[in-house]
Amino acid sequence: MKTKSVIGQSIPRLESKDKVTGKLSYLDDLKIGGMLHAKVLRSPLPHARIVNIDDSRARKLAGVAVVLTQDNLRNNASWETYYGPVMQDQAIVAIDRVRYVGDMVAAVAAERPEIAEEATELIEVEYEELPAVHDPEEALADGAPILHETRRMPPEGLPDLSVDLEGGTNLCNHVHVEKGDVERGFAESDQIFEEVFTTPSTQHIPMETPSAIAHRAGNGRLTVWSTVQNPFMIRRQMAAIFHLPLSKIRVVSLNLGGGYGAKLNVKLEPLVAVLAYLTQRTVGITLSREETFQTMTKHGAKIYIKTGTKQDGTILARRCRIYLNTGAYAEIGPRVAQKSAQGAAGPYEIPNVQIDAYLAYSNCIPAGAFRGFGLSQSAWAYESQMDTIARSLGIDPLELRQRNLLDEGGEFVTGETLHSFGMKESLDKVAAAAQWGSKTAVSGSLARGKGLACIIYGTLTPSISSATIRLNEDGSATVYVGTVDMGQGSDTAMAQIASQELAVPIEQISILHSDTDSSLFDFITASSRSTFHMGRAVQLAAQDIKKQLACFAAPLLEVTPEEVVFEDQVARAQRDEGGRSLRYSELLMEHFEIKGGNLVGRGVVKTSKVNEKGELQSAAFRVPAVAVAEVEVNKETGRVRLLRYITAADVGKVLNPQSCQQQIRGSVIMGIGQALLEEIVYQNGLPINPNLLDYNLPRFLDMPEDIETILVEHPSPNGPHGAKGVGEPAIIPAPSAIANAIEDAVGVRIRDLPITAEKVLAALLKMKTERSAAS
């Protein structure tokens, strides 16, 4: 009779069947009667002044409803011209100047997509080319071409993350983290290690490319359907652009075909909304794959890292300079820089630290959030250098890490104490599973090696998630969350949490998500925060329902509300196992007198700048991720084959083992892509591989036979059943674990991602040359 617990069960993902049978609708499937289709004309040049736009031929094409150019944007009282989540530096379409290849210059809305496409080709733009810059360090040098002559203040209410709002520089943000006295640290060190690492711009490659539809109702209310991870933030950004009260805007995000950070913040929404305003019609757009590449990327970076240690490996000091390339527009770059800087000390107790992250504008595609959010870039440097240090000092890399490791109760570089933090357990478990220390001998031109990496990940704070549950008159439940299910399985997690807490079968629960009209406020689906925040909010909402049910049931069961227990959609008295019980539907009928009425439960989770102990915090939780990669390197060709990959993540509490494993595997696969394959290649400012034929996305053959996942459980007192986050951490250690394994196998250290066969072979040849020169 007792409901079987659904927590910890591998409940199949609710939407999977619909996905594999093609029944799930994505935004591009949504066709609204009378909808116009938009296409964008993009800049072919990395940096140029717009001398003239002649759209007369495009406007005359039959089926064209409107052509949008800078002329429509200037001096218009109905909307702001510039937008951006931190800096208002991006125009709805380019005004006066284009700043990267792909910058939006004009847009056409037409009866059919092909007409819109044809019309964009009829627009003639006269450009005057300007000097361009593509490297973040060069962009900050004297004499570099400046992208933004004037700076626009961040939107009201957002923290000012910029050091310089005066313009006249490409420095978009500078974050400085300091602890102890780094100079004294270096002075006291026995050994100093200085290296430079680079990591290129890459793309998120969600299966579903971005789409947006804007519909303006007769009453002025604006509805935007968009492939976004943060509908509530989009709503706020749109309200600011269009001077509308929030109550007059609805933003809906359906199930996404992947996000990974690419679908945060306004991108296409202002464009389709302006087109809808101009045409008084519904307007939609879906980007091509090439346009998706041209919309947002991961920050390429150059990292100077200098670490001082004692002879026994104790780290005394670290200085780090990180140059991040944010491309033509700031997007969320200023916050990426902040996270990157805070992460650069790694999961280690280092008494003296000085980190500077410089975010530079350049004539590249704008960069923004990417799974790992700034931490991947700094971890690539610091976890590679840990092995340089270990090798140099003759200490085992595991041993070196263990000597310096932060664990439960340790102090992070920001001064925060680490709680519920299973670093040591994760490291030990991965090392054991990997048989760390043992080595498989191989013959001939092949060599094998193992590499280790461990990182610390933190989720953002302050933030809010709120959930509502309706218990319907038949005892079924509808759960409302702002969380966007973009493949991570959040709907299933929320259904499990609600089912467990409400004692309602999962089949009778519907999860309605990410519609600003029906969901309550949720900050963002990102930062691996949803299970922790929204999952807890769902649990609280369910508890709120039970409290109400207990009040109705108590007099009928002749007990106090506290003595009422719930199982299988039934309330009964705790002491009375076989006694009277009341179905939820009966209780509601009793309460409402009619067959109708519903109970509403609400749960709000708010994380603050201060934790419950009164300590300042910059993350609502921190989790470790540890990985060991085992590789086989072909010394003749430089080709690297991944043999095994073992990773551990401290998820707090496993709600759904299969779902956790899938998320971790997904992260690892993406991390392997970053390590060995992926890079947007620029030639004279032109990205030459923005398509899936030329861009090196990992394929199944690039993967090891198995990706072993170890789920560690150090429960957080604030997560639902103790759960924390699992979406991102596992991507971060992959490149350094693999680089370390390669060095372990063949003795070469690659410092520039991706680690292609060419780079390995070149390093092997160089090492050979140097050795023969030395001998």
Next chain:
Amino acid sequence: MKTKSVIGQSIPRLESKDKVTGKLSYLDDLKIGGMLHAKVLRSPLPHARIVNIDDSRARKLAGVAVVLTQDNLRNNASWETYYGPVMQDQAIVAIDRVRYVGDMVAAVAAERPEIAEEATELIEVEYEELPAVHDPEEALADGAPILHETRRMPPEGLPDLSVDLEGGTNLCNHVHVEKGDVERGFAESDQIFEEVFTTPSTQHIPMETPSAIAHRAGNGRLTVWSTVQNPFMIRRQMAAIFHLPLSKIRVVSLNLGGGYGAKLNVKLEPLVAVLAYLTQRTVGITLSREETFQTMTKHGAKIYIKTGTKQDGTILARRCRIYLNTGAYAEIGPRVAQKSAQGAAGPYEIPNVQIDAYLAYSNCIPAGAFRGFGLSQSAWAYESQMDTIARSLGIDPLELRQRNLLDEGGEFVTGETLHSFGMKESLDKVAAAAQWGSKTAVSGSLARGKGLACIIYGTLTPSISSATIRLNEDGSATVYVGTVDMGQGSDTAMAQIASQELAVPIEQISILHSDTDSSLFDFITASSRSTFHMGRAVQLAAQDIKKQLACFAAPLLEVTPEEVVFEDQVARAQRDEGGRSLRYSELLMEHFEIKGGNLVGRGVVKTSKVNEKGELQSAAFRVPAVAVAEVEVNKETGRVRLLRYITAADVGKVLNPQSCQQQIRGSVIMGIGQALLEEIVYQNGLPINPNLLDYNLPRFLDMPEDIETILVEHPSPNGPHGAKGVGEPAIIPAPSAIANAIEDAVGVRIRDLPITAEKVLAALLKMKTERSAAS
């Protein structure tokens, strides 16, 4: 600085501009990508056995997705075959038997509506005609053809309103109301008055004909858009038919182009849902005007009324037999009969009453709710008879009513005490405005007269309305109500109430309505209940928000929460007129730490079978309506021209004078149509005028120059600001007031609606003949 009260202001209706400029979308405007269009084949016979259906040619037509006949319905586990709000007596399409001209026999879903239409014409149905009956009294006589051989129990949880579930009779419900000893009452009377009145079947004629769309998502969740006044009840009915938990069904009703009772309860929804199940596609339907006529009507009725009085006009006893024609299916008829019976004693103190309402099946179009819900039929009889009595006893009709009238504190026929009931004031004000007692002399063939009528209306109970308000982070508010705005102006009323209570400008308020996913439970938009119930729920939800705001503001303003006052989206300390104040947006920012998060306020209004004094109640409020009509009758032609129409309604509190007047005028116009023009004419069971060319709908030229509305305010303690309901009462007295005015003008009494010129002329000729015979 102080917010101007919006209560009592004639705020223009929020949607009016969109309506008159054609921008407002109705359901038929909603085109869903890939949607199929359905058409229905209907019975050409009033009563017949279906011998055979051959749909082979229809199925072969290119573009036809499916043909639905009785064969798809039988023995299907996915849905119930029969449905109905009280009796489950109607099949999704006819099975074995058709029971009226227009009964649905088959349906086709096809790529285009024209294909579906053509396909229905290719379906060959072989019928065996059965004897039919069309009069409710005849239908109950021995030997009448029986429509339903077996009876189906009402759906679980609904009260059993039927006396006989055995079948073998056309009696669908019998309601008996008794008070005192009617035989003794008649025995003690000085005079006995016996008359028979009839009122025909009419149609509601909403401007928008019914539409429905069903969409079944891959996950099995069913969404139904439908032109309905009661989405939550539709959801429950659909859940029962399709065996789905309520959480798996969404019902959405957009703004309706009129309802008047025609759009209550499932009609097209099971049909499109079955078609969607069979085709795995989205399926929509919109009825033609003729089909709208064939879907639902007002109950035609025959009323035997016998009243006994003292010589001074004191009424001692009334017996009334009401035969209501519910057509082929019960629909909500059993409840119409109940209301009709309860209303037949009128707003009078009558010590001995015996009323029987008989609801009869017949081979007519099903009848259901119609503005006035059963009361119109009985009021037509009792208010006509009041003038027969007055004239016979030589008492002024106003005087006769005043002698017998119920007012505040009086006891209604059900035994309930009347509260907040402004009958006397309404009657006095109308009489004064009409210059009752004065008469304008006219010459020649024209004669003028005045007629009075007064009625009592009650709204249903028990019922529930619940509202939610979200206060967004910018201080704007979104209000969620289940109430359907079908032209009555509910959105505007709700916005006024929310604006006033929240101190947020009406421009910053959005009203989202009648979507079972986003609105909380609301029983029904009918019974003139929405302002009273939902308006109060909105007010409570706003108060809930203010309570929360007061808690945040109190420490910042250094006062207690009780000392915080709100105006113009600002909180300030009561004692501190010029002191510190905090904008709502600032308070939310302070509370949530980020620019995000919303407050949710909730209000639930539940009316019970018992009022707050512990007395049983059958209405949540009762209101009077009084009218005086002044007519000019052409004695040569019988033509009646309305000169003046004055009506008073006790609305409790006038929230929006213009809106109240518009609703009352709308009711009066409809009442005038019922009085003088409207009737569905049957010939051999065939409705011969189901179109707007042949059906006599009132036109502007049929109206008096002005319809004067007097708004009386006897506030209800339970309504928002004291408001009660205004949608229906004013329709009810119109026919009897006009009939009474005609008798006053020319001395003839018409007892059969509508009062056509032919009937008046015939009565005048008959009177002339009788007079000359007598002289």
